[in-house]
Amino acid sequence: MARPLFHCLPALMLAAGLSACGGSAPDNAETSAIPLAEQIKALEDSGQLHRLDRSSDLRGPDADDNGIRDDIDAWIAAQPITDPQKMAAQQMARVQQAKLLADLTDAEALRVLGERSMAGVKCLRLSFMPDYQKGYDMGSQLEAMMANTRARARQYLAYNRAVSGSSGRLPEGDTCEP
Numbered sequence: 304m305a306r307p308l309f310h311c312l313p314a315l316m317l318a319a320g321l322s323a324c325g326g327s328a329p330d331n332a333e334t335s336a337i338p339l340a341e342q343i344k345a346l347e348d349s350g351q352l353h354r355l356d357r358s359s360d361l362r363g364p365d366a367d368d369n370g371i372r373d374d375i376d377a378w379i380a381a382q383p384i385t386d387p388q389k390m391a392a393q394q395m396a397r398v399q400q401a402k403l404l405a406d407l408t409d410a411e412a413l414r415v416l417g418e419r420s421m422a423g424v425k426c427l428r429l430s431f432m433p434d435y436q437k438g439y440d441m442g443s444q445l446e447a448m449m450a451n452t453r454a455r456a457r458q459y460l461a462y463n464r465a466v467s468g469s470s471g472r473l474p475e476g477d478t479c480e481p
Contacts, residue, residue: 319436353378355451361403361458370397375448387479388438394480395423395442399449403458418469423479430479458467 337345346352356363356374363372371379371393379392398420406412424442431438450459 307356308426319401346465353381353448357452359452359454361455362400370400371392372396372400372449375400378448382441385430388427388430388441391423391427391438391479392441392445395427396445396449399445400461403455405462405465407461413466414469417466417469418474421471422474422480426477426479444465 317433343352347354354370354374358364363374365371367376368374369376375396376393379389379396382389382392384392398416401416401419405416424439427442428435428438431441450456
């Protein structure tokens with residue numbers, strides 16, 4: 304199986320951010336003349352980068368109504384990981400999706416979502432033991448993939464502003480959803 308080039312996404316996002324701010328990305332003779340959108344499309348077309356939904360809808364398509372965008376569901380299913388790890392990733396994806404759709408004025412709902420988030424983090428981390436860093440890394444990938452449009456990124460930032468200053472603790476026991 305070809306190794307996915309998802310690890311290139313942070314560099315591509317940095318290049319886009321620098322371009323948007325008037326800066327420049329590191330000079331690369333192969334890609335400097337090609338616009339970022341075309342580079343991403345080429346990676347998606349080649350299968351090296353998973354094709355993500357870019358609709359204007361915050362929710363995005365979820366045909367089976369499982370609380371996870373279909374493109375994210377497909378990405379998780381394609382990962383070379385165990386079924387329990389996939390279930391933990393799905394749990395985390397549902398939490399990330401809920402963050403995009405949360406009522407930012409409902410303090411109690413945000414508190415509950417924070418608890419779900421901590422449970423998802425713990426479940427994902429433990430599902431990859433003894434290499435729990437892989438769980439954290441997958442959580443970071445899901446976070447980036449879920450906020451893949453301007454509207455979704457803005458909503459995710461608004462969610463983070465709404466919960467800024469809140470605190471919680473890592474839940475005890477098995478936090479994985481059945």
